[in-house]
Amino acid sequence: MxxxxxxxxxxxxxxxxxxxxxAKLVKQVKHVYEHVPYYRDLMDKKGVKPEDIKSTADIYKLxxxxxxxxRDAYPYGLLAVPLSxxxxxxxxxGTTGRRVVAFYTQHDIDLWEExxxxxxxxxxxxxxxxxxxxxGYGLFTGGPxxxxxxxxxxxxxxxxxxxxxxxxxxxxxxxxxxxxCCTPSYAAYIGETLKxxxxxxxxxKLKAGIFGAEPxxxxxxxxxxxxxxxxxxxxxxxxxxxxPGVSFECSEQTGMxxxxxxxxxxxxxxxxxxxxxxxxxxxxVFTSLDKEAFPLLRYRTRDICVLNRKKCSCGRTLxxxxxxxxxxxxxxxxxxxxxxxxxxxxxxxxxxxxPNYRIELDRVNNTDTFDVYVxxxxxxxxxxxxxxxxxxxxxxxxxxxxxxxxxxxxxxxxKTITRSEGKAVRVIDRRKLHD
Amino acid sequence: xxxISIFIExxxxxxxxxxxxxxxNGIDLRALSIADTTDYGILRxxxxxxxxxxxxLTENGYLTKINEVxxxxxxxxxxxxxxxxxxxxxxxxxxxxxxxFTSAKxxxxxxxxxxxxxxxxxxALEKAGIGAVI
Ligand SMILES: [Zn+2]
Numbered sequence: 001m002x003x004x005x006x007x008x009x010x011x012x013x014x015x016x017x018x019x020x021x022x023a024k025l026v027k028q029v030k031h032v033y034e035h036v037p038y039y040r041d042l043m044d045k046k047g048v049k050p051e052d053i054k055s056t057a058d059i060y061k062l063x064x065x066x067x068x069x070x071r072d073a074y075p076y077g078l079l080a081v082p083l084s085x086x087x088x089x090x091x092x093x094g095t096t097g098r099r100v101v102a103f104y105t106q107h108d109i110d111l112w113e114e115x116x117x118x119x120x121x122x123x124x125x126x127x128x129x130x131x132x133x134x135x136g137y138g139l140f141t142g143g144p145x146x147x148x149x150x151x152x153x154x155x156x157x158x159x160x161x162x163x164x165x166x167x168x169x170x171x172x173x174x175x176x177x178x179x180x181c182c183t184p185s186y187a188a189y190i191g192e193t194l195k196x197x198x199x200x201x202x203x204x205k206l207k208a209g210i211f212g213a214e215p216x217x218x219x220x221x222x223x224x225x226x227x228x229x230x231x232x233x234x235x236x237x238x239x240x241x242x243x244p245g246v247s248f249e250c251s252e253q254t255g256m257x258x259x260x261x262x263x264x265x266x267x268x269x270x271x272x273x274x275x276x277x278x279x280x281x282x283x284x285v286f287t288s289l290d291k292e293a294f295p296l297l298r299y300r301t302r303d304i305c306v307l308n309r310k311k312c313s314c315g316r317t318l319x320x321x322x323x324x325x326x327x328x329x330x331x332x333x334x335x336x337x338x339x340x341x342x343x344x345x346x347x348x349x350x351x352x353x354x355p356n357y358r359i360e361l362d363r364v365n366n367t368d369t370f371d372v373y374v375x376x377x378x379x380x381x382x383x384x385x386x387x388x389x390x391x392x393x394x395x396x397x398x399x400x401x402x403x404x405x406x407x408x409x410x411x412x413x414x415k416t417i418t419r420s421e422g423k424a425v426r427v428i429d430r431r432k433l434h435d
Numbered sequence: 436x437x438x439i440s441i442f443i444e445x446x447x448x449x450x451x452x453x454x455x456x457x458x459x460n461g462i463d464l465r466a467l468s469i470a471d472t473t474d475y476g477i478l479r480x481x482x483x484x485x486x487x488x489x490x491x492l493t494e495n496g497y498l499t500k501i502n503e504v505x506x507x508x509x510x511x512x513x514x515x516x517x518x519x520x521x522x523x524x525x526x527x528x529x530x531x532x533x534x535x536f537t538s539a540k541x542x543x544x545x546x547x548x549x550x551x552x553x554x555x556x557x558x559a560l561e562k563a564g565i566g567a568v569i
Contacts, residue, residue, distance in 0.1 A: 381499070381500055
């Protein structure tokens with residue numbers, strides 16, 4: 001039997017949901033216009049006033065917010081309440097400019113945790129469950145979001161954070177964890193480690209997993225489900241909109257229900273910015289309908305998706321989004337971490353290398369491999385393997401500091417990075433990320 | 436003695452390309468050794484015209500270094516190599532790598548030592564009564 005955390009919203013008649021969105025949007029636009037001078041300027045430039053927005057049908061009149069705006073307004077420029085009203089920040093990895101810092105009031109935290117609670121309940125979670133949260137904790141939204149959601153559901157919460165896999169399995173066995181929350185690649189890794197330890201899914205009590213923060217395929221879902229003996233559910237979100245829980249999968253596993261009482265979704269043509277009709281593929285744009293501290297209006301996610309409101313067998317009426325099918329920018333998601341090639345270039349230049357580099361990505365045993373090839377100069381070349389290895393290690397560690405993940409470095413001879421029409425091929429991604 | 440080291444990709448034909456290039460330019464190789472990893476190799480050569488070899492390789496886009504290394508003539512008797520190694524390690528001189536080569540004269544063999552301090556290595560060898568070839 002399907003369970004819901006907030007049935008009155010999750011299964012509300014569509015007309016009711018739409019009326020709720022209209023009312024919230026009108027209020028939110030007014031709130032942002034009055035309290036965020038940065039966005040007010042964008043609206044003024046477009047010649048649109050809060051009173052022009054009477055329902056979601058008018059939303060196309062509003063300007064977009066993009067990553068570039070977050071950079072320009074860093075850190076407080078998009079804050080819509082006094083800092084004294086905020087109780088938390090969360091952030092993405094990366095340098096200033098690439099790093100997103102989001103602010104939350106207590107109301108925003110509750111709203112976010114409720115979204116995560118809906119995801120946990122949709123995956124079969126109840127207060128009798130033991131929920132092991134193996135997402136990273138700290139500035140990353142994965143750990144804190146699912147941790148809060150698990151509390152709201154009333155699960156016994158194991159705030160494990162990621163890593164130390166044998167200990168994860170130890171706790172899983174000793175405390176009888178029934179739900180696992182982490183990135184899909186980490187779930188796959190836990191599955192492999194379980195096998196390496198000579199154990200089978202019968203040795204653990206897991207029944208469900210909630211996996212997000214990176215793209216994964218149906219084939220990977222089947223692998224994880226088999227190796228851990230669970231049903232695997234997808235969850236989507238981004239720091240800009242709050243964190244995981246913007247949308248979540250139900251038992252039907254044919255897309256993620258968007259928490260429409262809090263987030264209004266649009267699909268646009270990434271080139272023209274034009275709103276596309278439901279069912280068409282394009283860039284996903286979110287508007288936070290009732291967040292207080294960091295309410296982004298028409299935030300361009302750069303994720304390419306499709307929306308559909310076909311009747312779902314789970315009973316939820318919330319619109320569904322497909323798994324992201326790609327990106328409309330050059331951002332890479334490697335082991336759950338957002339990486340822009342330009343960040344790698346910055347580190348190389350800082351460390352005295354040429355910007356002639358190539359990133360190669362693959363997925364081996366459901367884990368991303370991340371190799372960076374960089375051309376050496378005459379001065380950097382040494383006649384000993386030891387010196388070259390040391391240089392590779394120093395560079396890998398500088399990149400780890402910048403990105404939060406460790407690449408395998410390869411120093412190569414000049415002019416060996418493939419160039420096509422004079423322009424270097426920067427990224428070779430051999431991973432199969434999308435079905 | 437001057438040694439030339441060259442960075443080569445671990446690809447079929449990359450070693451042949453270097454030796455062919457040198458031969459075409461009239462450079463004779465007296466010794467050749469390769470340190471290789473899964474990604475690349477470092478080719479070390481002793482050539483009859485080291486400066487010219489270095490220039491040609493650099494002009495052809497190779498990562499190339501020219502280093503002073505210590506050469507030692509090896510006496511054809513038991514324990515002579517151990518004597519050299521001990522003489523260096525007694526003075527705390529680290530050997531990065533070493534390799535052997537034979538000279539044009541029949542029966543004459545040399546060892547090349549790449550050390551962190553050439554001056555100190557030569558002094559250590561002299562102290563042990565071993566003549567270095569500079
Ligand atoms: Zn459903």
